[in-house]
Amino acid sequence: MLKVENLHVSVDGKEILKGINLEIGTGEVHAIMGPNGSGKSTLSYILSGREGYDITEGRVLFNGQDLFEMSVEERAWAGVFLAFQYPVEVPGVSNIYFLKAALNGIRKFQGLAELDAMDFISMVKGKMKDLDMDEKFLYRAVNEGFSGGEKKRNEILQMSVLEPTLCLLDETDSGLDIDALQVVAEGVNRLRDPKRSFVLITHYQRLLDYIKPDYVHVLAHGKVVKSGGPELALELEEQGYAWVDEKLAS
Amino acid sequence: MSASNENLKNMIGQEYKDGFVTDIESNSFLPGLNEGVIRALSAIKEEPEFLLEWRLEAYRHWLTMEHPEWSFVEFPKIDFQDISYYSAPKSMEDGPKSLDEVDPELISTYNKLGIPLEEQMRLAGVAVDAVFDSVSVATTFKDKLAEAGVIFCSFSEAVKEHPELIKQYLGTVVSQFDNFYAALNAAVFSDGSFVYIPKGVRCPMELSTYFRINAANTGQFERTLIIADEGSHVSYLEGCTAPMRDENQLHAAVVELVILKDAEIKYSTVQNWYPGDENGLGGIYNFVTKRADCREDNAKVSWTQVETGSAITWKYPSVVLKGDNSVGEFYSVALTNNYQQADTGTKMMHVGKNTSSTIISKGISAGHGQNTYRGLVKIGRNAENARNYTQCDSLLMGDQCGAHTFPYIETKHPSATIEHEASTSKISEDQLFYCMQRGISAEDAVSMIVNGFCKEVFKELPMEFAVEAQALLGISLEGSVG
Ligand SMILES: Nc1ncnc2c1ncn2[C@@H]1O[C@H](COP(=O)(O)OP(=O)(O)OP(=O)(O)O)[C@@H](O)[C@H]1O
Ligand SMILES: [Mg+2]
Numbered sequence: 009m010l011k012v013e014n015l016h017v018s019v020d021g022k023e024i025l026k027g028i029n030l031e032i033g034t035g036e037v038h039a040i041m042g043p044n045g046s047g048k049s050t051l052s053y054i055l056s057g058r059e060g061y062d063i064t065e066g067r068v069l070f071n072g073q074d075l076f077e078m079s080v081e082e083r084a085w086a087g088v089f090l091a092f093q094y095p096v097e098v099p100g101v102s103n104i105y106f107l108k109a110a111l112n113g114i115r116k117f118q119g120l121a122e123l124d125a126m127d128f129i130s131m132v133k134g135k136m137k138d139l140d141m142d143e144k145f146l147y148r149a150v151n152e153g154f155s156g157g158e159k160k161r162n163e164i165l166q167m168s169v170l171e172p173t174l175c176l177l178d179e180t181d182s183g184l185d186i187d188a189l190q191v192v193a194e195g196v197n198r199l200r201d202p203k204r205s206f207v208l209i210t211h212y213q214r215l216l217d218y219i220k221p222d223y224v225h226v227l228a229h230g231k232v233v234k235s236g237g238p239e240l241a242l243e244l245e246e247q248g249y250a251w252v253d254e255k256l257a258s
Numbered sequence: 259m260s261a262s263n264e265n266l267k268n269m270i271g272q273e274y275k276d277g278f279v280t281d282i283e284s285n286s287f288l289p290g291l292n293e294g295v296i297r298a299l300s301a302i303k304e305e306p307e308f309l310l311e312w313r314l315e316a317y318r319h320w321l322t323m324e325h326p327e328w329s330f331v332e333f334p335k336i337d338f339q340d341i342s343y344y345s346a347p348k349s350m351e352d353g354p355k356s357l358d359e360v361d362p363e364l365i366s367t368y369n370k371l372g373i374p375l376e377e378q379m380r381l382a383g384v385a386v387d388a389v390f391d392s393v394s395v396a397t398t399f400k401d402k403l404a405e406a407g408v409i410f411c412s413f414s415e416a417v418k419e420h421p422e423l424i425k426q427y428l429g430t431v432v433s434q435f436d437n438f439y440a441a442l443n444a445a446v447f448s449d450g451s452f453v454y455i456p457k458g459v460r461c462p463m464e465l466s467t468y469f470r471i472n473a474a475n476t477g478q479f480e481r482t483l484i485i486a487d488e489g490s491h492v493s494y495l496e497g498c499t500a501p502m503r504d505e506n507q508l509h510a511a512v513v514e515l516v517i518l519k520d521a522e523i524k525y526s527t528v529q530n531w532y533p534g535d536e537n538g539l540g541g542i543y544n545f546v547t548k549r550a551d552c553r554e555d556n557a558k559v560s561w562t563q564v565e566t567g568s569a570i571t572w573k574y575p576s577v578v579l580k581g582d583n584s585v586g587e588f589y590s591v592a593l594t595n596n597y598q599q600a601d602t603g604t605k606m607m608h609v610g611k612n613t614s615s616t617i618i619s620k621g622i623s624a625g626h627g628q629n630t631y632r633g634l635v636k637i638g639r640n641a642e643n644a645r646n647y648t649q650c651d652s653l654l655m656g657d658q659c660g661a662h663t664f665p666y667i668e669t670k671h672p673s674a675t676i677e678h679e680a681s682t683s684k685i686s687e688d689q690l691f692y693c694m695q696r697g698i699s700a701e702d703a704v705s706m707i708v709n710g711f712c713k714e715v716f717k718e719l720p721m722e723f724a725v726e727a728q729a730l731l732g733i734s735l736e737g738s739v740g
Pocket of ligand 2: 049050093178
């Protein structure tokens with residue numbers, strides 16, 4: 009589904025990603041871990057098309073297509089979804105209106121008719137129930153005044169409504185209490201599908217207890233320094249990242 | 259500037275669509291202002307003596323006045339001798355005619371602007387008075403309105419046909435000495451609209467005036483007077499456009515509303531005068547005095563304005579709440595882009611008992627636009643139990659623009675309840691990226707955010723106007739859900 013080849017990215021002349029290689033097969037779940045500032049969010053922004061970065065080398069193929077040829081919206085329509093580390097507030101725009109605009113944009117791209125208002129509402133309400141979210145959130149402005157945990161849950165609601173094929177979750181588990189973590193993890197698991205791939209950026213093994221990854225990668229100083237199976241996350245939990253620096257030094 | 263900022267810019271800075279010039283022969287006065295000009299103007303209009311005197315008093319007073327400097331706008335000194343104070347299409351010289359005789363060029367101008375004047379194409383349920391430069395060219399649905407006893411005609415016609423009403427009400431809300439531009443207007447106003455709704459009548463249709471400046475180097479000084487007699491009700495709409503020109507043009511209007519016992523006026527404006535180009539060249543100076551007088555008990559007035567045009571907008575539709583239980587409302591959206599400046603707001607003067615007022619102001623600034631809200635809530639000595647609610651929100655796009663708020667409150671009665679809320683927000687690149695990542699185009703995202711921001715004001719506009727206003731801001735109606 010996604011193939012990242014020798015990706016180099018810099019901001020203001022400072023190199024942040026220094027040659028990333030990553031291959032994510034359809035239906036797979038990959039976890040990316042790594043110290044603060046190692047470039048995890050940057051990678052997710054590059055994949056979703058945020059501006060302000062210089063891509064100096066490398067390429068990314070999404071279902072065989074050059075991702076960098078696609079605009080932000082085109083990527084979204086084609087199934088790329090980023091659950092933000094810091095979800096953005098959109099004052100004055102109700103959650104339900106926002107969801108409807110987003111879904112209709114995607115459906116239009118897929119050549120589908122807009123969902124009828126009643127069908128849409130009942131579909132969204134069903135998903136909210138699964139995520140244990142109060143319906144009143146539908147009529148509040150997008151993320152405005154939401155608590156940290158509510159924002160994260162709202163990201164997962166959007167993901168379940170939009171049903172993307174490549175889900176990038178940037179620290180969705182940070183800031184969630186134990187119960188919320190479980191609800192969100194269940195939400196993600198419900199979406200697991202042979203046709204859908206996930207990239208989970210996280211600092212904690214805890215999330216991976218709930219969502220079993222197929223692969224774990226360690227990103228440090230802008231490079232994937234180690235890849236392995238789920239056991240790698242356990243190792244990291246025990247040892248921390250000190251060995252990464254030792255390894256890079258040697 | 260990054261690409262999405264560029265996006266924002268394109269979206270907000272849509273090209274001015276109504277900037278064409280009508281090629282028509284006009285008779286204009288030479289630039290210049292003196293008593294002779296005023297006498298000539300009054301003579302052309304065959305005005306009664308009292309009106310000429312009224313004008314001259316205003317002029318003589320104006321000569322003693324200083325140009326006001328207190329507002330938050332900047333512009334070069336205006337040379338009042340460099341403006342022509344009268345311009346009328348030649349074909350209109352002999353005064354208002356039936357529509358069949360109106361110059362087809364004029365009719366086609368209004369068609370282009372989306373205001374059909376021909377009988378068969380008229381806007382359903384809206385009577386229109388079309389003012390072109392200094393004169394009214396046509397008023398539609400007059401007969402139908404006459405059946406209900408409603409008088410709706412050009413100001414000049416009202417002076418001829420209903421001088422007693424003009425004499426009784428003219429200048430009783432905004433005196434001819436009120437302020438610099440009101441005095442100038444009183445001296446040289448050329449036309450405008452007049453409305454009288456008799457006792458107990460609910461006006462059977464929306465009334466609207468459409469102002470068009472066409473001639474170069476002319477000022478437009480129109481005057482609107484609306485009287486809602488006891489228990490009557492009227493909804494009035496006002497729209498404005500002008501050609502694109504490199505020179506600034508002056509528009510200094512006066513609007514007076516008189517609301518008697520139990521009557522109500524709803525006054526809506528969509529102002530889209532030419533705003534100047536992206537470098538701030540040209541555009542209309544829109545210096546307007548609008549005031550409503552809730553003269554008797556239970557009178558109600560509501561000003562709703564959507565201001566997207568003009569190089570400089572300077573207006574404060576105000577309400578004097580004299581009657582007990584009278585109600586004043588002000589809903590405003592003002593958008594400034596490029597080098598536009600807007601200094602707008604309202605004054606609510608509570609005089610009677612149990613009077614209440616509501617102020618909802620939404621300022622949107624983009625480009626180098628400067629947007630100022632200036633409001634005064636005054637609770638008089640006898641205004642027992644007066645209430646005011648003010649909400650004042652600013653939305654900034656980009657980092658070159660500005661928003662300023664100056665809310666003044668003066669209370670002379672301890673029982674007053676005054677609430678004030680204010681906020682400033684920004685459409686950020688983060689918001690745009692977030693929306694776009696969800697599959698919403700940048701254009702739709704901006705529309706969505708701006709529309710959400712203006713919602714409380716748009717819902718006050720009559721349907722046709724709400725649609726026009728939203729189109730003007732480049733936005734579409736939010737769906738039925740949400
Ligand atoms: N726009 C920018 N300007 C300057 N530096 C930036 C910019 N974006 C990212 N960086 C820098 O790039 C590095 C990687 O940042 P990134 O947010 O990708 O880290 P991360 O791995 O997600 O960290 P965390 O675990 O704390 O979320 C950091 O040192 C950060 O300061
Ligand atoms: Mg991060």
